[in-house]
Amino acid sequence: MSTDTAVRVPHTRVPTAVLRPARTAARWAVRHGLPAVYLERGARRGDPVGRLLRDRAVRDEPYDLYEEIRARGPVSLGSLGPVTASHAVAADVLRSDRFGVGWDDAGAPRLIRWALRFGDELEAAGVAEPPSMLVVDPPDHTRFRRLVSRAFTPRATAEYAPAVRRTADALLDALELRGGEVDLVETYAAQLPVLVIADLLGVPTGRRADFLRWGAAAAATLDPGLSFRRYVTAERALREMHAFLREHFARLRRDPGEDLVSRLVGLPDDEALTERELHATVMLLLGAGFETTVNLLGNAVVLLDAHRDQWNALIAGPAGWDGAVEEVLRYDSPVQITGRVGKDGATLAGREIQPGTRVTVLLGAANRDPEVFADPARFDITRGNARDHLAFSAGIHYCVGAGLARMEGVIGLRALAERFPALRVSGPPVRRDLQTLRGFEHLPVTLR
Ligand code: HEM
Secondary structure (H helix, E strand, O other): OOOOOOOOOOOOOOOHHHHHHHHHHHHHHHHHHHHHHHHHHHHHOOOHHHHHHHOHHHHHOOHHHHHHHHHOOOOEEEOOEEEEOOHHHHHHHHHOOOEEOOOOHHHOOHHHHHHHHHOOOHHHOOOOOOOOHHHOOOOHHHHHHHHHHHHHOHHHHHHHHHHHHHHHHHHHHHHHHHOOEEEHHHHHHOHHHHHHHHHHOOOOHHHHHHHHHHHHHHHHOOOOOOOHHHHHHHHHHHHHHHHHHHHHHHHHHHOOOOOHHHHHHOOOOOOOOOHHHHHHHHHHHHHHHHHOHHHHHHHHHHHHHHOHHHHHHHHHOHHHHHHHHHHHHHHOOOEOEEEEEEOOOOEEOOEEOOOOOEEEEEHHHHOOOOOOOOOOOOOOOOOOOHHHOOOOOOHHHOOOOHHHHHHHHHHHHHHHHHHOOOOEEOOOOEEOOOOOEOOEEEOEEEOO
16 A cells, blocks of 8 residues: 555546545545444444544543453453453554554455545545555565664654753743743743754644644544544645655755755665655655654643642752653553454464454553553652553554654653743643643643
């Protein structure tokens, strides 16, 4: 499915005005409409994955449901197939080469295969569609990953830390001038990661309002079962993002900088990415770079406000921020759900499974597994093994940006606490209406 070839559409000359909506409908039907039917039916029957993905209240507060799933055993059967809340099973699946992320549609009904091909369009592709590295297996995965990981080595990340601190300070200066009550997500938690990744990728920070809008659309498309209306809105934003990227690549080809994207567009012929691979890779980096870190920052502020003694301890001893960030990642993970597809010979909790079986891995639940974390529902920034969480996944898809995210978390939170030690959450925070990602859309705070 990760080919760069043009979509095979019928040879008759169909006007774009007809063709485009038809393709949108086909894409939505396979990726969202059909899963929605299964999930809805499952939810009505009480299936936990159906409830998790369809019931807004459960989605806002999923942790009781995770315990129900855990009580059924290390693996249970949900409406989309097997699901696990077990840390051991999740880690095994994520690390096993008998599981992949690529979906072989050869066994799918003809109509679905046709709809996938007909609806396939570079300009509308989201971050979780091939050839995004998130959803391709080796050898393509290895090739993409090698090209980007050089920009995220511990050394590269450490060199970047002073710039992150400067960006955080500039945002805090602006907040200081405003004073009083602000929405911390809008003014800080969303701004810092988007500015950082834009700089790293050499994209103009002046477009950051657009990036945030496009990123939100990309994040929504990670969730199965989007309504048609939400999907159409998301797709419009994705098209704008692709159009921007096309111009951006052309600009960097003419006038390259020192950034990662300049390097990617200027690769020698034997390594060069196709246009489609380039779009998928940069779009993923841009989206993953801020759509998750915003949640880490927001979740951290809410948790530390609710555990004021721990906030005060961090102000007194700022060395504790590393541990605090790990505990936030564990306790309220910004990415809650992922999945893998079994290949030949794949086993799940010791039992062989049918190739093609999709396993839902509840990262947020695995991170509260009492087998690994003592008293897991307790938020404790001094927890010795918090770093054993799976918030960044594991195995070959382990988050490329984990080091950068940790660094942004520590610097961003520490700078905030130093500047506004008396900061308090001043009204009910509003969760983002998302399933895969977990964080806040609005977070009202008083700064002092
Ligand atoms: C708190 C912040 C972040 C969290 C919780 C997070 C979480 C994750 C998770 C769970 C995965 C793997 C999903 C799976 O196994 O199916 C992943 C992959 C990825 N993340 Fe992050 N991420 C964060 C920040 C970042 C940042 C700052 C970047 C920077 C560009 C980034 C780039 C990526 C990329 C490119 C992948 C795909 C890796 C692959 O498929 O090999 N992430 N992230």
